[in-house]
Amino acid sequence: MEPDPEVGQRVKELRERAGLSRERLASLTGVSATLIKFVERGTRRLTLDTARKISDVLGVRDLGELYGPDVRLSLDGRLPTHPGVPDVRRALTAWPVRVDGEPPSAAYLEGALDAAWRTWHTSRQQRSETGAILPGLIDTTQRATRLLDGEERRSALASLAEVYHLGQAFLAWHGDRELMWLCVDRGMQASLESDDPLSIGRSVWYAAHLLRAVGRADEGLERLHEAEQLVEPLVADGPAQAAAQLADLHLCAALTKARTGDQSAWAEWNKAREIVHRALPADYVDPRTRVGRTLVDVYAVMCAVDLGDPEEAQRRAHALDPQSIPSTERRARHYVELARSADLEGSLEATLHLLQRAQAVSPETIRYSPIAREIAGRLASQSGAAIREDAVELARTLNASPE
Known part of the structure; x- marks a missing residue:
């Protein structure tokens, strides 16, 4: 199959719509930035394997979005x-x-x-x-x-x-x-x-998470900013939920920016931390999102991982006791984030150990996590003899195909 410049142009447009540089897309997918450049310029063909790797990050759910309308293959079945x-x-x-x-x-x-x-x-x-x-x-x-x-x-x-x-x-x-x-x-x-401002703000928070997942980060940030303006006036004299929600909105913005490699994610995170420490009791935990002091620290780890900084992620995680995370589901996801950090550093043993910890905390969280399943599949095929048996068993449990 010859390289197709139109396919490369589609990849470039989807990448730019997601607010990602080539280097950022490479770090999130494991595909080299050089290969992405060649595909976008139409000098290298987009293989099916590469298309599958970049599809999740770019919000692609059918290969026709990459290869053109003559190709119809849903990726949701994965x-x-x-x-x-x-x-x-x-x-x-x-x-x-x-x-x-x-x-x-x-x-x-x-x-x-x-x-x-x-x-x-x-x-x-x-x-x-x-x-x-x-x-x-x-x-x-x-x-x-x-x-x-x-x-x-x-x-x-x-x-x-x-x-x-x-x-x-x-x-x-x-x-x-x-x-x-x-x-x-x-x-x-x-x-x-x-007509409840807090209800509207919460709905924006959920919408922004999905907008980020489908590669529409800029739209998500716009909606979050609008919601912040709606909720912020309620914090001074309103219920604790108002401060919690404003912090949640900033945390969502932080994660959205981190996903695109934008270092201003830390400014959003700092705003959330300041709100939680200033306006909420030390032991406050939101009944819906579980935001509070501990979850703010969890988001710091997530931001560092998404920014491709495993050292910062581990530094942030060092002072955070996973048992203090007030949600079984969030605790398991935290271990998956730590596994991502270890994976970035190439530590196969640590990556496997952390995925096993996530499995012990909540089997269903890791079973349905695309990131956990993708890492587990790679571990099963790349691990050395010392941990291969455990890696293969984990991949089998998650029904993750070895790469």
Whole structure:
């Protein structure tokens, strides 16, 4: 197959849309910057292996986006799908056209939502347990917004937005981007209809995470800045959730900038840290996102890894006790980030050990993490004899194909 300049131009446009330099794309994918340059200039062909490696970072879900409309091959099939996804999909598309009976109170909905989020953050099998709850929670909350009125309806709409946020968290890493966009759009519409600034700000936070994942970082940062302006006036005299949400917005901006190699990510992180230390009690933990002093430190590790600085990541992680992270799911993801850092340094033994720690904390978190599965697949094929058996066993457990 001869090199195709049009393919190279598509790669360049997608890379630039994602706000990535060639060097940054190379560091995130393991593909050399020189090869990326040659592909973009049309002097080297884009192999299927390279296309698969860059697709996740560029937000590509079908190879037609790279090779042109004559090629149609979805990449979503690479990701494992939780057995609870079909039931959640049906709940999201089964609109309550006709409703009757006594509606649940707004207080009941908030309590049910608290319990669902508590399950997400405390269970080792959070997708299985939350997936069993979500369909009924979606139906009940949708019906409540039809049956309630006045302030109770506004409160129910804010709860409905959070149900969709939980749905987005559940669906992450399963490859069905259409369902995730449905959750984002439904959540935003419910928040806007509730006319609650904190609900709107939270919906923007979830939307920005998805915008970053599909290579639209600039749009995500614009929406985050708008939400910061909406929420910031509420911090001085408002509830603790206002300060927590403002910190969350800055942390999301920090992670978005770090992903594109922008060192100003640390300025955003510092703003979040200052807000948390100034405006929140030392032991505060947000019931939804778990933001607080410990999670701010977790984000510092994530930013350092995304900026390609494993030494800084390890320095930040050294003072952070993983057991203090107030979420099983976030603790497992923290170990995956540390594994990424070790992988950047080429330490296969440390990488394997950290992935095994993540597996011990939450099997489902690592089972559905694309990054963990990609690293595990490489370890299985690249490890020396001393750790190969354990690496192959981990890859088998995660159903990760050795590269």
